[in-house]
Amino acid sequence: MKNTSDENSIIIIGAGFAGLSAGIYARMNGYNTRIFEMHDKPGGLCTSWSRKGFTFDGCVHWLVGSSPESAFNKYWEEVGIAQKSRIINFDEYKRFEGKDGRTVIFYSDVNRLEKHLLELSPQDTALIRNFTSAIRMCTAFNQPSSRVHFWERVKRNIKFGLTFVLHGKDMQKWMKTSAREFSEQFTDPLLREAFTDLWIPEFSMLFMLFTFAYLHNRNAGYPLGGSMPMSKILEERYTGLGGVINYKKRVEKIIVENNRAVGIRLTDGSEHRADRIISAADGHSTIFNMLDGRFVDEKIREPYEKWPIFNPLIFISLGINDTFSGEPMTVSGFSFPLNKPEEIGDAVRDRINIHIYNHDPAMAPEGKTSIIIILNSEYNYWKKLAEDINAYKSKKEEIASKITMILEQRYPDISKKIEVIDVATPLTFERYTGNWQGSFEGWLITPANSYVFMKPMSQQLPGLDNFYMCGQWTEPGGGLPTGIMAGQRLIRKICKEDHRKFRIIVK
Ligand SMILES: Cc1cc2nc3c(=O)[nH]c(=O)nc-3n(C[C@H](O)[C@H](O)[C@H](O)COP(=O)(O)OP(=O)(O)OC[C@H]3O[C@@H](n4cnc5c(N)ncnc54)[C@H](O)[C@@H]3O)c2cc1C
Known part of the structure; x- marks a missing residue:
């Protein structure tokens, strides 16, 4: 595809669920699309990673719309996930x-x-x-x-x-x-x-x-294999429809001429032009960095100043040489009280929640199990700590050894079976996905901002033409289904602008 503007061309920033969804529906409707993704793989927050044969899942616990009897399931069918995933409840x-x-x-x-x-x-x-x-x-x-x-x-x-x-x-x-x-x-x-x-x-x-x-x-099941296979399915569906993805391409600026978005500039200095630009990347960096905060009014600014976000997380992954066959299989794990309160990271905790992946054999070699422990945390604590990289690293090591000690209380001798232990912080989330303050799901819906449930946030910015946003920063509550719906909602709107009949192709 050429590097200059052609009729129908759309550039999408970010290959998370929302960006891939926008790409899929845009391709179904005949738009020429290029996605620019800073990472080397698809999925954004919907990801997993491997260490020494273990797979650690960074996202999916439940997938709303997983039941074939639910009307929502058609979205999963349209993007190819329903046909290719095995769901357990x-x-x-x-x-x-x-x-x-x-x-x-x-x-x-x-x-x-x-x-x-x-x-x-x-x-x-x-x-x-x-x-x-x-x-x-x-x-x-x-x-x-x-x-x-x-x-x-x-x-x-x-x-x-x-x-x-x-x-x-x-x-x-x-x-x-x-x-x-x-x-x-x-x-x-x-x-x-x-x-x-x-x-x-x-x-x-x-x-x-x-x-x-x-x-x-039974409409919020777990897809066996976890997050990354789903992201790969979306990527395959998108490229199968003729869409293009450029990995390891970080967008630095959105190029604006006469109040119209006309292209993007990457950190490598190259410029790419299209008729429309969609940012499916983090909202804060899109509005305040890529566009230098030039297209904001009170309404756009309000959430960034007043709304709470889903907490940043400390995310501890463990690979254990044990089956944990006697432990319950649950959506979100189990929470147990500690013998005595422990300072872990930026807070004193009197219990922890442990999520054992004994339900998904794809997550560990035979006879072994992956475990995830998630703790709420404060972004600013880590930001400050990281000013001294050694202090940051040693805090992560301290957390790893405290968690090992706590697990010993419940599973004596477990430390001998730990083959991998890895600690991610809100800064890790920020670095890998660009999400503001490392938030894992964007805006929290609270009683104060619950009106967004009935009145969706705008996917455009005031005074800027040919520019759109989609994803968890314009869909409070976030989540994977929302990402897919957001992509579809946006392409429907674009088709309407072009007097084009919106169409869906199911494979
Ligand atoms: C621990 C955890 C558990 C979760 N559990 C669930 C669950 O069970 N069910 C559920 O539905 N949801 C869950 N979620 C939420 C869900 O993962 C997110 O809401 C959803 O993936 C957000 O998708 P998105 O496309 O809007 O954003 P993102 O996934 O953040 O995608 C944005 C993409 O843009 C890219 N990007 C950012 N900046 C740039 C740039 N400058 N240039 C180029 N590319 C850029 C990023 O690399 C990323 O790929 C969970 C999330 C976490 C972290």
């Missing part, structure tokens, strides 16, 4: 072990979950039933795919419509309640602690309800 979302010896099991099945919670805390009956009824309400938001038998489809669609009409107010109430506000209402200290730990405390409760509803409907 878990009976448990997560376990939370209390200091008092009791364990809360967050079952995927809402009836089982309700029974278990009531057994644990009869004194919280009203609150528990309130919670589980709300999950049941959300299970109706599961529009059926065309694979579902006609009359069953009609029935489910009516239920969907009625729920929307009859329960709109309830949904608003849940939307306006944070996970912390809800959790604090439990009288049982174990449930209070478990629910607080389950979700990001500021996050709107509605999303917790939807997650459990998806799990109940």
Whole structure:
């Protein structure tokens, strides 16, 4: 493809899920597309990496729309993931072990979950039933795919419509309640602690309800093999449609002439032109670095000044010479209390959550297992620490040895079986994906900004023509399905601008 502007040409910055999705739908509609990606592989945050035969997954725990019976599944089919992935569903979302010896099991099945919670805390009956009824309400938001038998489809669609009409107010109430506000209402200290730990405390409760509803409907399964195979499928689908990807090409500036985006300049100094430019890269660096903050108004600035982001993470990966066959298989692992509080990184922690990949044989050599431990962290702490590279490195080493010591408490002699231990910080996320402050999913949806649920953020900037954004920084809540939908939403808009009928090709 030539390096100057031609009719229909689009340059896309970033080969994460959103960039690849935009590329796929653009190719389906006859646009000439080139993706420029700074990394040497596709997927952005949806990634995994290998060390000494172990694979560590940096992303997918659950994939909304994984059920072939769900209408959302058609997106996965369009981009090729549904046909090529093997999905498993878990009976448990997560376990939370209390200091008092009791364990809360967050079952995927809402009836089982309700029974278990009531057994644990009869004194919280009203609150528990309130919670589980709300999950049941959300299970109706599961529009059926065309694979579902006609009359069953009609029935489910009516239920969907009625729920929307009859329960709109309830949904608003849940939307306006944070996970912390809800959790604090439990009288049982174990449930209070478990629910607080389950979700990001500021996050709107509605999303917790939807997650459990998806799990109940077996519509948020795990794709065996994890994240990287999915990213490769998207890449293959895109190039199969004739799209071009240039790897190891970091975009430094978006070239603007007469308030119109006309091209990009890479860090190697080369310039590339196209009729339209889409940034599917990090929002902050797109707006404030690549475009020097020249196309912003209050509305664009507000999130970057006021909205909370999904916490940056300390991400610890371990390769262990053990099967962990007796441990539960869950979506998100289990949380257990430490013998005594420990300072790990920038905070004192009294428990950790451990995610054992004993459900996916692709993640480790036979007889061995990959484990992931994720801790919330502060970006600024690491930024400051990294001013002294030796201090930064030794903090990572200290974390590795503290985690080993903590695991010894639960699995005596495990240190002899550890073959790999690797610590990533918010700076690692920032370096590899460019995401602002190392955030792993963009904007958090809280009661304060929940209006975005009904009114999507703009994919354009004021005063700048032929320029668009898509991905987790224009779709609060982030996530993989959102990335695919964002790409499709944008190409539909571009087709509309060109008076072109939007079309989808399913292979
Ligand atoms: C630990 C973890 C667990 C998660 N679990 C789930 C889950 O279970 N389910 C789910 O749905 N989602 C999950 N997510 C969230 C999901 O991974 C993200 O929301 C999604 O991948 C974001 O996609 P994106 O395309 O918008 O952005 P990104 O993936 O960040 O893609 C942006 C791309 O742009 C590239 N780029 C950036 N700057 C430049 C530049 N200057 N020049 C060229 N290229 C550039 C980057 O390298 C990257 O490839 C998880 C994320 C993490 C980290």
